[in-house]
Amino acid sequence: MNLIHCKQLSKSYNGKPVLDKVDISLVAGAPIALVGPNGAGKTTLFSILCGYIKPSAGEVTILGEPVGSPKLQGLLSALPQDAQLDPDSSIFSQLKLFAELQGMKGKAAKQEAMRVLELVDLVNVAKAKPKSLSHGMSKRVSIAQALIGSPKLVLLDEPTAGLDPANAKKIREIVRDQSERTTFVISSHNLDELEKLCDQVIYLERGQLKQSLSIHTAQDVDYLTLIMKKADMAAVHQALLGLTAITKVSQSANNQFIIEYPTQSDFTLEQQLFSVLAQHQWQYKSIMKGRTLEDTLFASEFEHAT
Incomplete structure (x- = not known):
């Protein structure tokens, strides 16, 4: 079964195509890179996959289910580039709330909040508020949020943008560590970083699929x-x-x-x-x-x- 399948996917605004008949078929496995210049349609593609907006034409399925299907609850997660947490609530209380929104209750929700904080090595800030954290630590907390419930697919939009080298390295390590059970699709302009993490690359330009290739597959x-x-x-x-x-x-x-x-x-x-x-x-x-x-x-x- 395909992880993500797009057939003739199109999205237009006021008659101007942002995505133009894109065909993509991705399977679960190593992290997948989504690259392209600004305005290529990367964020629009992510928004459609998350169900934030509807396509103008074409078909989209995730894990064999249509976008928005209740069966995808807990299986798909996303981290937008500018995602922010409530500055006045503790890290733990917010992650616990997100766990409850996925159907976990009481002790299970608390355990899940601490589990994902441990994954990003931030258990020590559980009681802190987001406004007290550095940008890099805040990004790691946001990734912890995206990992709640052990989703099968996580979409990351510029996960290391603006981070210092130490925090960027830590996020790459988190992605690698979780890739055995979760497939990450990562949108980024940092090609050196994607080369270290990913195997398959999807390249969009002006709303069209220009290349889809594997970096490490053996060839002649x-x-x-x-x-x-x-x-x-x-x-x-x-x-x-x-x-x-x-x-x-x-x-x-x-x-x-x-x-x-x-x-x-x-x-x-x-x-x-x-x-x-x-x-x-x-x-x-x-x-x-x-x-x-x-x-x-x-x-x-x-x-x-x-």
């Missing part, structure tokens, strides 16, 4: 990403083209080369690459197996022919 071709220090980039490029079994070498503006080659089980190519660098005394900054998410999505925009 593989990549090495080489970032050089100061060197004659034209000479480096030419030398790379001379490596055995190279399919393509692309160069970006920041001394980065993407080497495409047929998937192999040994390290022949890597050995050749290090030999060439040593021969010419070329200093490299990093060598990475594969491509970055940014290069995967936007390679055609910066590549130079090989």
Whole structure:
């Protein structure tokens, strides 16, 4: 059964399409990235999935049920980017209330409030009020709220926007830890972060689905990403083209080369690459197996022919 299924999903405002015949089929598993420029339709898609707004056309199901079905209660949760808690009520009392709204009563609701606080490592602030917390801690409390009832699907809109590195790292850890039992769909502009967390990527642009791909799925071709220090980039490029079994070498503006080659089980190519660098005394900054998410999505925009 599909986790999320959208067929010809469209949404328009005053005749202007925000989502235009989007077809998406997602299954439960590793976190899923939803990316795209501002105005691409990401927030509109989340709003439709949550039942906040209705589509203009098309079909949407979650876990095989139509959006808004009572059967989805407790199975779907969401954290909007600007979600806020009541500043004058304690963290614990609010989480307990949200647990009660999901049907838990008395002791069970209290236990659930403490359980989710423990998941985000904030049991010590249970009696505090949100206005006394830092932005990062408040975001973690909001994620705790989204995890009440152990939902099957959680939609996160810019979960680490504006956070310091320590709190952003903590939120990534929370997502990883919960991914065995919950599928997260994460909308973010931080591609480096999504690359660390996600496997599948959905890319929207101007309301249309432009790409849907898996980052880590094995394919017939593989990549090495080489970032050089100061060197004659034209000479480096030419030398790379001379490596055995190279399919393509692309160069970006920041001394980065993407080497495409047929998937192999040994390290022949890597050995050749290090030999060439040593021969010419070329200093490299990093060598990475594969491509970055940014290069995967936007390679055609910066590549130079090989």
